Amino acid sequence: MIVCMYEKNDENALPVEAKKKEVPLKKQSSDSQETQDKNKIVFFEGCKLAFDLEDLLRASAEILGKGTFGTTYKASLDENTTVVVKRLKEVTVGKREFEQQMEIVGRIKHENVDALRAYYYSKEEKLIVYDFYQQGSVSALLHGRRGEGRIPLDWESRLRIAIGAARGIAHIHAQHGGKLVHGNIKASNIFLNSQGYGCVSDIGLAILMSPIPPPATRAAGYRAPEVTDTRKSTHASDVYAFGVLLLELLTGKSPVPVAGSEEVMHLVRWVNSVVREEWTAEVFDVELLRYPNIEEEMVEMLQIGMACASRIPDQRPKMTEVVRMMEEIRHVNTGNAPSTESRSEVSTPTNYALDMMMMASTSVPPQ
Known part of the structure; x- marks a missing residue:
């Protein structure tokens, strides 16, 4: 039995109540039976699922979102047995190249x-x-509409998400x-594992797709x-994106449009401008x-977060260094969820992080 994800690559982070619309996957498939027989579903080692393409196309499906790389369904x-299917x-x-990347x-x-x-x-x-992850994406958890059963993410949860991601x-x-x-x-590609830590999805698809111009x-x-x-x-560009995600967790502000809000900002520039003015408390x-x-x-x-989101790629830390710095804040080890009881002392910010923050804040031009 697999109980897996609810919202894959949903850029707009709509709550599930707003998107329940069952559609037959089969209607949108133009493959002939001969093609389907020739190209079987490939399962990976450790997967306990057992179905064929016809089973998948006949499944009751709900559109979860239309994102950068395709449409995502809860099937x-x-x-x-519930899975998430992304139609690329x-x-x-x-x-051959597609199969090699998979x-x-x-x-x-x-x-x-x-x-x-x-x-x-x-x-x-x-x-x-x-x-399929029942709780949904971090984007939905952070930016879902108030008053519809949304529970604000507390600090412990945000730490777990950041450290896990x-x-x-x-x-x-x-x-x-x-x-x-x-x-x-991005936040819509991060989910929560069984321990409440961030879990990263949609890996390595970018190189398979047509290039997307930056504004598009x-x-x-x-x-x-x-x-x-x-x-x-x-x-380095992954590190930058993680830095934006971390700033999003800290500020509660989205760097992309979300449902129910017209507020869209250049999150990195805004954070840097507030810190430069020494109003850091206003960021959170x-x-x-x-x-x-x-x-x-x-x-x-x-x-x-600011060090990761430096404009200059060479000034960004490696992800292994990011993990080390984050774990030092809580003195946590792999697999140990941070807790209030474990916070007997707070580590001093590393000189590396402080230096990187200063570089980041001075290298971003004003808006």
Whole structure:
């Protein structure tokens, strides 16, 4: 039995109540039966799912979102099996290159990386299958409409999300001889694992797609300034995107449009401008003000976020260094959730983080 994800790549982070619309996946597939028989679904080792393409296309499906790389569905194969299916669009590579990338991603096994369970490739149809996470994405948790059962994320939850996502990205960067890049890090691609830590999804799809001009994607708020071709993302641009995500967790403000809000800002520039004016306390999400004794931790996390989001790629820390700095704030080890009881003392911000924050704040031009 797999109980997996609810909202994949939903850039607008609409609450599930607003998007329940069942659609037959089969209607949108133009593959012939001969093609379907020739191109079987490929399952990865450790996946306990068992279905064929016809089962998947007949499944009761709910559109969860239309994002940069395609449309995402919640598919119920039976009463005990729910998966997320992403129907990819604008795939420009051939079958061999597509399969090679899927094999690289499919081999990743880490508690902070959303496992790719299966994929299907044919001339007319490209599908990938993930787990379904009932809680939804971090974007939905942060920016979902008030008054519809949304519970504000407390500081402990945001720390777990940030630390888990950092661990996941660091692990991704170590794969394939250190050549693997995520390429699309954003709050709508981060979910919560069973321990409440961030879990990174949608890995390595950017290089398979048509290049998207910078103004044309709704994920532009996470994109590093040096990236002009989405297929040429780097470890450093992933670090920048993580920095934006961390600032989003700290401020409660989204760098991309979200449902129910017309507020869209250049989050990195705004944070830098506030810090330059020495109004740092004004940066933090008002929902965090109710929690005592977290100011120092928030400032330290802010320093890390600003260092990651430096305009100059060489000034950004590596993800392994980011993980180390974040874990030092709470003195946590892998697998240990941070808790109030473990916070007997707060570590002093590293000189590295402080230096990087100053570089970041002085290298961003005014808006």
